[in-house]
Amino acid sequence: MTDQPSIFVGGGGDAYALPQQLLLKYANRHGLIAGATGTGKTVTLQILAEGFSAAGVPVFMADVKGDLSGLAAAGTDAHKLHTPFMERAAKIGLQLTYRSFPVTFWDMFGEKGHPIRATVAEMGPLLLSRLLELSEAQEGVLNVAFRLADEEGLPLLDMKDLQALLVFIGENSEAISTRYGLVATASIGAIQRRLLVLENEGGAKFFGEPALDLGDLMLVDASGAGRINILAADRLMNSPRLYATFLLWLLSELFETLPEVGDPEKPKLVFFFDEAHLLFSDAPKALISKVEQVARLIRSKGVGVYFITQNPADVPENILGQLGNRVQHALRAFTAKDQKDLRLAAETYRPNPRFATEEAIRDVGTGEAVTSMLENKGIPGIVERTLIRPPSSQLGPIDPALRAQLMVQSPLKGKYDTVVDRESAYEKLRARAEAAARAAGEAATPAPSPWDRAASSEKDDGYRRARRYDPDQEEAPAARRTTSSRSDSIGTAFAKSFARQLGTKSGQAVVRGILGSLFRSR
Structure with missing residues (x-):
């Protein structure tokens, strides 16, 4: 085992397999956790979050299935998996001790955690167009709206600001088209209908103030452990495009806000992107290029990004090539396409002469994975069959009473709970309309x-x-x-x-x- 600061991922349980450790020095080189449903991706995600937190690295992750809240409670020998966990720990040479970790709960809908918001202006026209599934012409109208808001001093903070601005553009489309190019009323109507759908799905709650302070995602507790930020995403997953767009927005904000730090001894923040295939599904080339740019450059900001998905083929090749730390759980090859994907996944690993990588990926059981971690100088390690270590925290969700107690004890209690509605585009445009009506009445x-x-x-x-x-x-x-x-x-x-x-x-x-x-x- 290395003397460098690292996270113990697991071992092989035989005399030949090397222990697998994620070196903190290379943890910002990004990573991949892949595998079919039920093969153990959630446990791998949990033990990595524990390792980063214990090392003083804050973590952000989405709880898609609702069972990652167990990180806030210590595991127990009363759990039905206690005995198998202890046997596995002994087999891989781990002294397993149960403990809890500092957790901050977030929820876009404000029900299971602190409300998390962004302003419309922060989201920007590109990501908003992606969220609303706009055509190229409709995206052009949205760009005009944002440009007009900047020039006219109309802050776009919440949904009603954007809706009021679109009404204003529709009423003055001839003059605006003369200056910015054709603004078709049909395009404005299409955008308004998309906004209505988003509002009906609850997405309007995401836009507004107080907006998220990124510094609140990078807190440590009194003992120096990094706080694990868990976004409740079980309800959010009913709007998968909103989920993917939000995470991409957050990643982009981190990229644009954080200073350059080069290659730190450990990351400033680790970002887990679960259900990553939702980000790339039907995404336009401009968006893929932006994700590729962020993934390539954000590591110099001290942020590590880990994509979690069922199949490595879900991630575009240019981005996949930047993911140095990999945990590949079993892939099932039932169809010709599955067999092709399995073969391509195996080819991305540095081969091990003791076994065939393709066969290992197909045959590993639940809780076992094929792993490859970056070694000294950032060289990919030889692929190994690895038994993933058991978690120290509780496996499965905590009860609502404990969640409520942790919310009360949160260092962010009260900061985001009350919506702030200051003067913005909606109020300014309404004042203009009322002033114009009075002037016209007097005339x-x-x-x-x-x-x-x-x-x-x-x-x-x-x-x-x-x-x-x-x-x-x-x-x-x-x-x-x-x-x-x-x-x-x-x-x-x-x-x-x-x-x-x-x-x-x-x-x-x-x-x-x-x-x-x-x-x-x-």
Whole structure:
């Protein structure tokens, strides 16, 4: 075993197999955990998170199946797997002790953890277009919207900001098209419908403030152990594109925000991307290029990225080539395509003369894997058949009462719980619409002409004559008819003027502004 700081992954249990250790110095060179369903990927993910936390490295991971919360509780000898775990530990030379780890729970919906949010502006048009599954033309309109928001000083913070901006663009499409290129109302309508679908799925809760402070993902506890950030993703997986886009956004924010650190002795943060195939499925080339760039360069920021998926073929080749630390659980070859994928997966490993890699990947059992870790100078290690070490924390989810207790004790309690709705694009556009409606209303009320003043004077004289006619101060029938006739003519004239105004373009704009203000205020 090496003297360098490392994480013990497992051993072979025979005289020839070398113990497999993940060197912390090369942990930011990224990695892959792959294998068919039920072959042990979750346990591998759990023991790696434990190792990083114990070494003082914060971790971020998504809990897709709801069973990673067990990291917050110590394992116990009452568990049904205690005896097999102890036997495996003895076989691979591990002194297994149970312990818990510091965990911070997150939840986009704010139910099982701290709410996690980002602003629309932070998400940006590229990722938002991916999230909404927009066409190229619709993505172009969204780019115009973001550009206009920047130039007009309209902060895009939450969903209603973007919706209000799209309404504004639709109402002023001719002028905007002249400056930025054609902005089709059909494209605006398509984007609005996509936003409605996203809102119905609960995605609107992700956009807003307070936005996530990346520093809160890189905390350590009083003992120096790195906090394990667990995102509740069991409900989020009902919107797989939202899940993948969120994780990619988070990865991009880390890349753009963190400073260069070169090759540190251990990572500043390790990021586990579970169900990674969702990120690359039907993704446009521009997005794949961005992921490739982030994966290639973020290691110099001290961040290690580990993709978890069923088949290595789910990951594009250019990105797969950057994943140096690999744990390959069993792949099943039931079809010709499966056999091809198995053969390609085996070819990516440095061969071991003791066994055929392809056969080993096919034959390893649950809790066993074919592994290859980076060695000194970043050289890939020889592939080994490895029994994955048992976890020290609880296998399976914790009970809701313990989760609630840990939430109360969280160092982030109260920081993200209350939504902040400061002035942004929605409020500014509503104020503009109301101001325009008032100005248009004032312009539509003409000043009294000399003819109107004369008519008013004549009416007053008639009213005075009527009062002299009736000592009991009752209006004469003629005066009542005169007053009523005059009032009717003024009301009719106003109605006719307003009707003519509705026929003009400015009149239509006033009505849209008023109605838009009413609808947006609800």
